[in-house]
Amino acid sequence: MGFAYDEILRTLAPAARKALVRVLAVPLVLLLVPVAHPWTYLPSGDGGDAPYSAGASEAGSTTSDGEGGGADEPPPPSEAPATSEVPSASVEETAQARALDSVLEESAGYRTSVQSAVDDTSTCGATSGLEQSATTFREAATARGELADDVPALTLDQVRRGPDIKVLLQEALRLSATVDTHFADWATALDDGSCAPSSTTQQADYVLATGDANDAAASAKQDFVDVWNPIAETYSLRSWRADQF
Structure with a gap:
Protein backbone atom coordinates (compact mmCIF):
# COMPACT_ATOMS: atom_id res chain seq x y z
CA MET A 1 0.00 0.00 0.00
CA PRO A 38 -9.33 13.80 24.61
CA TRP A 39 -11.01 16.36 27.01
CA THR A 40 -11.63 19.04 24.36
CA TYR A 41 -15.14 17.94 23.39
CA LEU A 42 -16.41 16.66 26.69
CA PRO A 43 -19.71 18.34 27.59
CA SER A 44 -19.52 20.32 30.83
CA GLY A 45 -22.18 18.18 32.41
CA ASP A 46 -20.32 14.93 31.79
CA GLY A 47 -17.15 15.47 33.72
CA GLY A 48 -15.87 18.67 32.11
CA ASP A 49 -14.60 21.76 33.94
CA ALA A 50 -17.79 23.81 33.52
CA PRO A 51 -20.90 22.07 34.90
CA TYR A 52 -24.36 23.56 34.65
CA SER A 53 -24.54 26.73 36.76
CA ALA A 54 -26.56 26.54 39.95
CA GLY A 55 -30.12 27.70 39.60
CA ALA A 56 -30.23 27.56 35.78
CA SER A 57 -33.16 25.71 34.31
CA GLU A 58 -33.09 23.69 31.13
CA ALA A 59 -36.13 25.54 29.82
CA GLY A 60 -34.38 28.91 30.15
CA SER A 61 -32.36 30.82 32.67
CA THR A 62 -33.80 33.63 34.77
CA THR A 63 -32.38 37.14 34.70
CA SER A 64 -31.83 39.31 37.74
CA ASP A 65 -35.15 41.05 37.02
CA GLY A 66 -37.02 37.79 37.44
CA GLU A 67 -37.86 37.54 33.72
CA GLY A 68 -37.54 34.01 32.45
CA GLY A 69 -35.95 33.10 29.16
CA GLY A 70 -37.95 29.91 28.71
CA ALA A 71 -41.66 29.14 28.52
CA ASP A 72 -44.34 31.70 29.31
CA GLU A 73 -45.69 29.76 32.26
CA PRO A 74 -45.96 31.98 35.35
CA PRO A 75 -43.73 31.04 38.29
CA PRO A 76 -45.38 29.15 41.15
CA PRO A 77 -46.90 31.50 43.75
CA SER A 78 -44.67 32.13 46.74
CA GLU A 79 -45.98 31.19 50.13
CA ALA A 80 -46.59 34.31 52.21
CA PRO A 81 -45.73 34.06 55.92
CA ALA A 82 -48.69 33.17 58.03
CA THR A 83 -50.10 36.11 59.98
CA SER A 84 -52.39 35.90 62.95
CA GLU A 85 -54.89 38.67 63.30
CA VAL A 86 -55.54 39.69 66.87
CA PRO A 87 -59.25 40.38 67.25
CA SER A 88 -60.16 43.72 68.76
CA ALA A 89 -61.25 43.62 72.39
CA SER A 90 -64.94 43.89 73.18
CA VAL A 91 -66.31 46.83 75.13
CA GLU A 92 -66.90 44.64 78.17
CA GLU A 93 -63.43 43.12 78.02
CA THR A 94 -61.79 46.54 77.82
CA ALA A 95 -63.89 47.83 80.70
CA GLN A 96 -62.75 44.92 82.89
CA ALA A 97 -59.09 45.61 82.12
CA ARG A 98 -59.51 49.30 82.87
CA ALA A 99 -61.17 48.50 86.20
CA LEU A 100 -58.06 46.58 87.24
CA ASP A 101 -55.83 49.40 86.03
CA SER A 102 -57.75 51.85 88.21
CA VAL A 103 -56.85 49.72 91.26
CA LEU A 104 -53.20 50.10 90.34
CA GLU A 105 -53.64 53.86 89.95
CA GLU A 106 -55.16 54.11 93.40
CA SER A 107 -52.39 52.05 94.96
CA ALA A 108 -49.82 54.20 93.16
CA GLY A 109 -51.32 57.30 94.79
CA TYR A 110 -50.81 55.80 98.24
CA ARG A 111 -47.28 54.79 97.38
CA THR A 112 -46.47 58.41 96.53
CA SER A 113 -47.77 59.63 99.87
CA VAL A 114 -45.87 56.87 101.68
CA GLN A 115 -42.62 57.89 100.01
CA SER A 116 -43.11 61.50 101.10
CA ALA A 117 -43.81 60.35 104.66
CA VAL A 118 -40.66 58.18 104.67
CA ASP A 119 -38.58 61.19 103.65
CA ASP A 120 -40.15 63.32 106.37
CA THR A 121 -39.81 60.68 109.09
CA SER A 122 -36.14 60.16 108.32
CA THR A 123 -35.59 63.83 109.25
CA CYS A 124 -37.67 63.45 112.45
CA GLY A 125 -40.74 65.05 110.89
CA ALA A 126 -39.07 68.29 109.88
CA THR A 127 -41.73 69.01 107.25
CA SER A 128 -45.07 67.58 108.40
CA GLY A 129 -44.28 66.09 111.81
CA LEU A 130 -43.90 62.50 112.93
CA GLU A 131 -47.52 62.23 114.00
CA GLN A 132 -48.73 63.20 110.55
CA SER A 133 -46.30 60.76 108.95
CA ALA A 134 -47.59 57.95 111.15
CA THR A 135 -51.16 58.83 110.11
CA THR A 136 -50.19 58.80 106.43
CA PHE A 137 -48.62 55.37 106.79
CA ARG A 138 -51.63 53.90 108.56
CA GLU A 139 -54.06 55.33 106.06
CA ALA A 140 -52.06 53.79 103.23
CA ALA A 141 -51.88 50.43 105.02
CA THR A 142 -55.64 50.43 105.56
CA ALA A 143 -56.46 51.51 102.02
CA ARG A 144 -54.17 49.01 100.34
CA GLY A 145 -55.39 46.25 102.61
CA GLU A 146 -58.95 47.07 101.53
CA LEU A 147 -57.91 47.11 97.88
CA ALA A 148 -56.43 43.64 98.36
CA ASP A 149 -59.69 42.45 99.91
CA ASP A 150 -61.68 43.84 96.98
CA VAL A 151 -59.57 42.31 94.22
CA PRO A 152 -61.30 38.89 94.24
CA ALA A 153 -64.58 40.66 93.49
CA LEU A 154 -63.22 42.14 90.27
CA THR A 155 -64.81 40.69 87.15
CA LEU A 156 -62.04 39.58 84.82
CA ASP A 157 -63.68 36.66 83.06
CA GLN A 158 -63.15 38.33 79.67
CA VAL A 159 -59.50 39.20 80.31
CA ARG A 160 -56.76 36.70 79.47
CA ARG A 161 -55.37 35.04 82.62
CA GLY A 162 -57.92 36.90 84.71
CA PRO A 163 -57.81 34.49 87.70
CA ASP A 164 -54.00 34.55 87.82
CA ILE A 165 -53.94 38.33 87.67
CA LYS A 166 -56.27 38.64 90.62
CA VAL A 167 -54.24 36.28 92.79
CA LEU A 168 -50.96 38.05 91.98
CA LEU A 169 -52.35 41.54 92.52
CA GLN A 170 -54.04 40.65 95.79
CA GLU A 171 -50.78 39.25 97.17
CA ALA A 172 -48.80 42.31 96.04
CA LEU A 173 -51.25 44.71 97.69
CA ARG A 174 -51.43 42.70 100.88
CA LEU A 175 -47.66 42.64 101.29
CA SER A 176 -47.47 46.37 100.50
CA ALA A 177 -49.96 47.06 103.29
CA THR A 178 -47.70 45.11 105.68
CA VAL A 179 -44.76 47.37 104.77
CA ASP A 180 -46.92 50.46 105.34
CA THR A 181 -47.81 49.19 108.81
CA HIS A 182 -44.13 48.77 109.72
CA PHE A 183 -43.48 52.33 108.59
CA ALA A 184 -46.35 53.58 110.74
CA ASP A 185 -44.83 51.84 113.77
CA TRP A 186 -41.50 53.41 112.90
CA ALA A 187 -42.86 56.97 112.88
CA THR A 188 -44.78 56.35 116.11
CA ALA A 189 -41.70 54.97 117.87
CA LEU A 190 -39.64 57.99 116.88
CA ASP A 191 -42.30 60.45 118.06
CA ASP A 192 -41.22 60.37 121.71
CA GLY A 193 -39.22 63.57 121.80
CA SER A 194 -35.80 61.99 121.40
CA CYS A 195 -35.63 61.52 117.61
CA ALA A 196 -32.20 62.07 116.05
CA PRO A 197 -32.00 62.33 112.22
CA SER A 198 -28.67 60.49 112.24
CA SER A 199 -30.20 57.33 113.70
CA THR A 200 -33.78 57.20 112.34
CA THR A 201 -32.98 54.44 109.87
CA GLN A 202 -31.50 52.28 112.61
CA GLN A 203 -34.82 51.93 114.42
CA ALA A 204 -36.15 48.34 114.51
CA ASP A 205 -39.44 49.03 112.70
CA TYR A 206 -37.61 50.76 109.88
CA VAL A 207 -35.40 47.70 109.49
CA LEU A 208 -38.51 45.52 109.35
CA ALA A 209 -40.16 47.75 106.76
CA THR A 210 -37.16 47.83 104.45
CA GLY A 211 -35.95 44.27 105.01
CA ASP A 212 -37.71 40.99 104.31
CA ALA A 213 -41.18 42.54 104.22
CA ASN A 214 -40.13 45.00 101.52
CA ASP A 215 -38.36 42.29 99.54
CA ALA A 216 -41.46 40.09 99.61
CA ALA A 217 -43.69 42.95 98.46
CA ALA A 218 -41.31 43.93 95.68
CA SER A 219 -41.08 40.33 94.45
CA ALA A 220 -44.85 39.94 94.45
CA LYS A 221 -45.29 43.17 92.50
CA GLN A 222 -42.74 42.07 89.95
CA ASP A 223 -44.52 38.76 89.49
CA PHE A 224 -47.72 40.67 88.88
CA VAL A 225 -46.36 43.16 86.33
CA ASP A 226 -44.61 40.37 84.44
CA VAL A 227 -48.01 38.86 83.75
CA TRP A 228 -50.09 42.01 83.54
CA ASN A 229 -48.01 44.33 81.33
CA PRO A 230 -48.20 42.23 78.11
CA ILE A 231 -51.94 41.94 78.63
CA ALA A 232 -52.38 45.65 79.41
CA GLU A 233 -50.63 46.49 76.15
CA THR A 234 -53.38 44.79 74.16
CA TYR A 235 -55.85 47.26 75.68
CA SER A 236 -53.57 50.28 75.19
CA LEU A 237 -53.17 50.60 78.95
CA ARG A 238 -49.97 51.73 80.63
CA SER A 239 -47.22 49.34 81.67
CA TRP A 240 -46.19 49.34 85.32
CA ARG A 241 -42.96 48.92 87.19
CA ALA A 242 -42.91 47.14 90.53
CA ASP A 243 -41.90 50.35 92.32
CA GLN A 244 -44.76 52.43 90.97
CA PHE A 245 -47.78 51.14 92.86
Missing part, protein backbone atom coordinates in the same frame (compact mmCIF):
# COMPACT_ATOMS: atom_id res chain seq x y z
CA GLY A 2 2.87 2.38 0.87
CA PHE A 3 4.70 1.43 -2.30
CA ALA A 4 1.64 2.11 -4.48
CA TYR A 5 1.12 5.46 -2.82
CA ASP A 6 4.73 6.50 -3.54
CA GLU A 7 4.51 5.33 -7.15
CA ILE A 8 1.39 7.40 -7.76
CA LEU A 9 3.05 10.51 -6.38
CA ARG A 10 6.12 10.06 -8.60
CA THR A 11 4.00 9.76 -11.77
CA LEU A 12 2.04 12.96 -11.02
CA ALA A 13 3.16 16.41 -12.04
CA PRO A 14 4.69 18.47 -9.21
CA ALA A 15 1.62 20.79 -8.89
CA ALA A 16 -0.85 17.91 -8.77
CA ARG A 17 1.37 16.06 -6.34
CA LYS A 18 1.20 18.97 -3.83
CA ALA A 19 -2.57 19.26 -4.13
CA LEU A 20 -3.01 15.54 -3.48
CA VAL A 21 -0.82 15.74 -0.35
CA ARG A 22 -2.99 18.55 1.04
CA VAL A 23 -6.20 16.65 0.40
CA LEU A 24 -4.93 13.54 2.16
CA ALA A 25 -3.30 15.42 5.06
CA VAL A 26 -6.45 17.30 6.30
CA PRO A 27 -8.48 14.19 7.29
CA LEU A 28 -5.41 12.76 8.95
CA VAL A 29 -4.97 15.84 11.14
CA LEU A 30 -8.65 15.87 12.13
CA LEU A 31 -8.38 12.25 13.19
CA LEU A 32 -5.32 12.87 15.35
CA VAL A 33 -6.66 15.93 17.32
CA PRO A 34 -9.09 14.00 19.60
CA VAL A 35 -6.37 11.47 20.28
CA ALA A 36 -3.89 14.14 21.41
CA HIS A 37 -6.49 16.13 23.50
